Amino acid sequence: MFDTVLIANRGEIALRIQRACRGLGLRTVAVYSEADADAPYLQAADQALCIGPPAPGQSYLNQAAILFAAKISGAQAIHPGYGFLSENAGFAARVEAAGLVFVGPSAECIRTMGDKVAAKRAMRTAGVPCVPGPDQALPSGPAAIHAIADAIGYPVIVKAAGGGGGRGMRVVHEPATLIDALAVTREEARRAFGNAEVYIEKFLSHPRHVEIQVLADSHGNALWLGSRDCSLQRRNQKVVEEAPAPGIPVAQVAAVGERCAEACRQIGYCGVGTFEFLYENDAFYFIEMNTRLQVEHPVTEMTTGIDIVQQQLRVARGERLSLHQADIVCTGHAIECRLNAEDPRSFAPAPGWITDWVLPGGFSVRVDSHAGAGYRVSPYYDSMFAKLIVHGATRADALDRMRLALAEMQVGGIATNLALHREIMDDSGFTAGGVDIHHLERWLAARAVA
Amino acid sequence: MDRITIKALIDALEASDLAELEYSQDGATLRLVKAGCAIAAPAVALPPRPPALPDAPPPAAPPGEFCSPLYGVVHLRPSPNAPPFVQPGQAIRAGQSLCTVEAMKAFTELRAETDGVVQAILVESGQEVESGQPLFRIV
Numbered sequence: 001m002f003d004t005v006l007i008a009n010r011g012e013i014a015l016r017i018q019r020a021c022r023g024l025g026l027r028t029v030a031v032y033s034e035a036d037a038d039a040p041y042l043q044a045a046d047q048a049l050c051i052g053p054p055a056p057g058q059s060y061l062n063q064a065a066i067l068f069a070a071k072i073s074g075a076q077a078i079h080p081g082y083g084f085l086s087e088n089a090g091f092a093a094r095v096e097a098a099g100l101v102f103v104g105p106s107a108e109c110i111r112t113m114g115d116k117v118a119a120k121r122a123m124r125t126a127g128v129p130c131v132p133g134p135d136q137a138l139p140s141g142p143a144a145i146h147a148i149a150d151a152i153g154y155p156v157i158v159k160a161a162g163g164g165g166g167r168g169m170r171v172v173h174e175p176a177t178l179i180d181a182l183a184v185t186r187e188e189a190r191r192a193f194g195n196a197e198v199y200i201e202k203f204l205s206h207p208r209h210v211e212i213q214v215l216a217d218s219h220g221n222a223l224w225l226g227s228r229d230c231s232l233q234r235r236n237q238k239v240v241e242e243a244p245a246p247g248i249p250v251a252q253v254a255a256v257g258e259r260c261a262e263a264c265r266q267i268g269y270c271g272v273g274t275f276e277f278l279y280e281n282d283a284f285y286f287i288e289m290n291t292r293l294q295v296e297h298p299v300t301e302m303t304t305g306i307d308i309v310q311q312q313l314r315v316a317r318g319e320r321l322s323l324h325q326a327d328i329v330c331t332g333h334a335i336e337c338r339l340n341a342e343d344p345r346s347f348a349p350a351p352g353w354i355t356d357w358v359l360p361g362g363f364s365v366r367v368d369s370h371a372g373a374g375y376r377v378s379p380y381y382d383s384m385f386a387k388l389i390v391h392g393a394t395r396a397d398a399l400d401r402m403r404l405a406l407a408e409m410q411v412g413g414i415a416t417n418l419a420l421h422r423e424i425m426d427d428s429g430f431t432a433g434g435v436d437i438h439h440l441e442r443w444l445a446a447r448a449v450a
Numbered sequence: 451m452d453r454i455t456i457k458a459l460i461d462a463l464e465a466s467d468l469a470e471l472e473y474s475q476d477g478a479t480l481r482l483v484k485a486g487c488a489i490a491a492p493a494v495a496l497p498p499r500p501p502a503l504p505d506a507p508p509p510a511a512p513p514g515e516f517c518s519p520l521y522g523v524v525h526l527r528p529s530p531n532a533p534p535f536v537q538p539g540q541a542i543r544a545g546q547s548l549c550t551v552e553a554m555k556a557f558t559e560l561r562a563e564t565d566g567v568v569q570a571i572l573v574e575s576g577q578e579v580e581s582g583q584p585l586f587r588i589v
Contacts, residue, residue, distance in 0.1 A: 050478075064453050068456070068457075341554070348520075348556070349520070349522075349553040349555075350520070351520070351521045351554060352521050379520075379521055379552070379553035380554075382554060382555070383554040
């Protein structure tokens with residue numbers, strides 16, 4: 001089995017994967033774009049190879065360059081991290097065809113889950129609760145489409161089958177605008193995802209975003225590792241995540257978690273993954289599966305005590321899971337704040353040199369970051385430069401610890417959203433728990449007026 | 451240095467009885483070493499960068515210079531196939547779009563503060579620009 005892993009990503013997750021590899025005694029090959037040539041984590045890798053210019057299309061998305069780097073470095077496995085090529089079925093297939101291990105599910109699983117209609121069909125088959133609406137391609141005649149929307153009940157949402165992550169969708173409140181909305185979404189989907197197929201679902205107006213972490217091996221074993229609540233979002237980007245999702249009965253989470261694990265067994269899923277749900281009026285509705293490691297995986301690590309990235313590498317090596325569902329216990333509560341280089345009020349991006357860097361610490365405080373004093377946050381990539389994660393015996397305990405950690409942390413030289421996180425931790429809605437996915441935007445709008 | 455060039459160099463080294471080959475192009479240097487010949491340095495080495503200095507607050511721009519308010523990549527056209535926002539010699543009005551600066555997947559549109567004439571465009575499209583770097587000379 002493989003002993004050298006090429007990490008086809010950058011930033012904090014590249015470092016996180018490197019650490020997991022080191023913990024398992026695996027060699028690491030880092031790849032980087034010219035913009036990241038000075039990144040400190042490259043020094044810690046066993047080997048570092050430049051794969052192209054700063055633009056992601058020419059480096060971190062450059063499949064040929066990455067495969068070539070694997071070949072010349074002797075890496076036998078490629079870990080895609082999140083974003084970039086992590087959910088690209090074509091890339092996974094090329095990695096497999098090159099005789100290498102893709103640290104993730106098979107290309108076929110990625111392809112099925114990447115097609116939101118096919119994914120919904122697979123989930124229904126496994127008994128996972130889905131948003132009301134058909135799991136088949138839409139008929140072509142307007143009358144038949146109207147009949148479907150009428151049966152679901154307005155408002156409905158038109159979504160691109162190739163979309164995901166909040167992109168390529170449109171809410172329709174009345175029958176008169178349905179056909180136009182369908183045509184526009186189809187055209188957008190064709191351009192953005194190269195797939196014009198769209199589908200219709202019931203539009204939920206005030207849901208929470210609750211997700212289930214899963215872990216599966218290649219021997220037919222699958223586990224669910226608990227719930228996360230990621231409802232605090234701005235423009236479909238998660239800002240704060242926590243585990244477990246507050247206020248949802250343990251038995252209800254366990255029932256849906258078991259369905260998710262069963263779905264993994266049915267589709268032959270191997271690796272880590274996340275089933276994303278909308279949660280409204282005490283019910284779960286599946287929206288999509290992320291077939292990769294997620295940004296917010298640390299909150300689940302903190303509550304389960306399981307190193308998810310090490311487990312991901314172990315199952316990719318063909319190992320059998322040594323854990324059993326009965327071993328998985330959710331202890332206490334964990335919260336993660338995503339720290340971005342952006343103005344805390346206007347959200348304007350703020351790349352640049354970090355001049356001051358004071359990290360919080362102490363009991364149950366964790367910072368996952370590749371940055372530090374003297375590091376220059378690049379304008380070419382995502383604005384997230386650190387994740388601050390805390391664990392507490394209870395949610396209130398975790399909130400207190402996060403407030404202290406945020407007060408302790410100082411980042412100078414660039415604008416950051418630290419101040420926003422400090423305000424969020426004192427917001428009565430958030431601290432009460434269980435806010436919907438529109439809460440943060442409403443709160444920001446109210447603050448802008450005040 | 452593209453992949454095809456690199457592959458061609460590998461093939462050339464393979465076919466020769468050389469132990470190693472070093473090739474420089476556009477400031478990037480590639481050093482290839484045959485297996486078993488020597489301990490290889492990282493296959494692609496970049497020239498060392500000048501030591502990093504923190505971003506100073508943008509100095510007051512000399513009169514007539516229009517500077518970037520942020521660090522990012524400048525675009526002189528609204529989209530690759532569209533005509534440029536402005537041309538040298540063109541008269542512009544306050545509020546008119548001059549360029550966009552891309553940072554972290556977001557595009558910030560920069561607009562003229564006053565009426566004037568674009569005397570010179572000081573950067574190229576796609577170039578990385580510093581916060582406070584002059585982009586246009588406007589008189």
